[in-house]
Amino acid sequence: MSPSRDELLWMYENMVTSRRFEEAIAKIYFEGKTPVFNMANGTIPGEMHLSDGQEPVAVGVCAHLKEEDIVTATHRPHHQAIAKGVDLKRMAAEIFGKKTGLSGGRGGHMHIFDPDVNFACSGIIGQGMGPAAGAALSRVLQKKPGVAVAFIGEGAVNQGAFHETMNLAAVWKLPFICVIEDNAWGISVSKRESTAVERNDVRAAAYGVPGHYIEGNDPYKIYDIAGEAIARARAGEGPTLIEVETYRLAGHFMGDAEGYRPEGEKDGLFEADPIPKMRARLIADGDATEAALDEIETKSQARVDEAIAFARESDDPAPEDALTSVFA
């Protein structure tokens, strides 16, 4: 399955928007945290997990999704949220902990919820699996259209929730896709040290579903394989397991010195940055001109600037708002 020209430009635009958004967040994150780095301080307190480098996975999959389709994400959710069409302004405000945020500041960056586009998160590893399968089940029971995608990290495949949900989705033939973003590291522990198989697509055999491993962090290939899987799910043929080789250009979270990485491991990683690579290919293939891509970049930056300004200018919640919205 090959992306149309419009889809390619959509994918590029969302990768750029995600990157610009996270660059802005990264800069602001250090406001109030220097010279002494204390996570509790600054404009954006708390943990911050960036997805720089992992954008191709989000756009290659979400290019096939409609608003009604469901995505569950992890502690590293920004690229997926953007590709799923989560309201950027209200997401930025949530990350700042503002009243205008998606959750009024209750969730923060690890708990992005936008029911308008069926997007939800959990900061507990592997725990997006069950809810995604359940949403898929709900659509089947209600005879409503929709597929559910659970994005997880490669570290999450060693959680019980991964196995239990894969099996459940397979026996019930749910319209469910598990997409594993293999960035090779779970905090400081490498995939090699923690996972008994080199590639998790082989685990698909255990559930009797198709499995794919996609090399090279390549948005074109991801589009292709994800498209097939999603079409299968829509046709009622059941789940698919996809693992994508990707790269974490930043640390696990901001402030991570990455001392555990073998020397030189990051050399070349930035040359492999998927965004300039896609830009070059779009031009080489004649899918876009320099000027058209420049325009997309300007537009993305403007959207990000607007979202960040909205977040900055928004009011803090009232302290006692903490006591509300516990129950429906």
Next chain:
Amino acid sequence: MTQSNERKLTIARSMAEALAQEMRRDEKVFVMGEDLAALGGVYGNTRGLADEFGTDRIRDTPISETAFIGAAVGAAMDGMRPVVELMFVDFFGVCFDAIYNLMAKNIYFSGGSVKVPMVLMTSTGGGYSDAGQHSQCVYGTFAHLPGMKVVAPSNAYDAKGLMTAAIRDDSPVVYMYHKGLQGMGWLGTEEGAIVHTPEEDYTVPIGKAAIARKGTDVTIVSLGIGVHHALRAAETLAEGGVEAEVVDLRSLVPLDRDTIRESVAKTGRLIVVDEDYSSYGVAAEVIATVVENEITNLKAPPKRVAYPDVPIPFARVMEQFCLPNAQKIVAAYKELQTA
């Protein structure tokens, strides 16, 4: 009080020192959990240990808490003395069966014929905007379930002695350390937790509270970071001529009910400070400990300064509104006066 040849450690350092000393002393002791070897633990409590003991004894695990905590139970029953880390206590949700149905019950089910000498160390607490899946204390949840001892140090001296005692104990011990006390710069530093810690090994008895400050007018009972809030509140109260006694529980299971009761018998007033959710928790247990024993001692109804019964919000203004602090303790004392 400063002592000669004083050696002050953070809780992170003192935990690592206790682990190292016990590993040297007993080759059956080993440690496993996430990010302990190369990283030295997210909260620094195994820093440097992999260099000395190797990755056989300081084991990084997959993100598989059910498997490695269950494995610790099996290893402990087979004669080892594992120390396992659950990185954030909030993650107990994915592995609680191994904890409360296996770790906590196997001694009893076996009629005492097996031992489960293991330590489950886990980080607690918020205050740095990590939201509701990474900031809880859930002390009450663990203390409620029989079969596991539960400790929570407030300073480096106790942290080392309690860790040593926990490792040497033949029963499972849940060791709950508060992130805000670890002395990791990136989480802020509570200076009061960094205290003189002897180099030689020693134990702090599990089940024995400490009087962190002597006083006559009100008893403030707390644990972990709450002890530091209580001490600060006591200073403020002292400016107004009120002498607060601060009881540092140190252990939740067994709970040192005698020390609590003796203190309240003397002061006649009780405030319990707890960062865990208010209802059905430690605060209620401490209050029940006092009132079911003797109510004529009390000059006013007891008070709890605890976390409201809501999930922990991300936004700083909301989180800080919910957390216990010294001002809230002082305000609680004023309410006791008018009660």
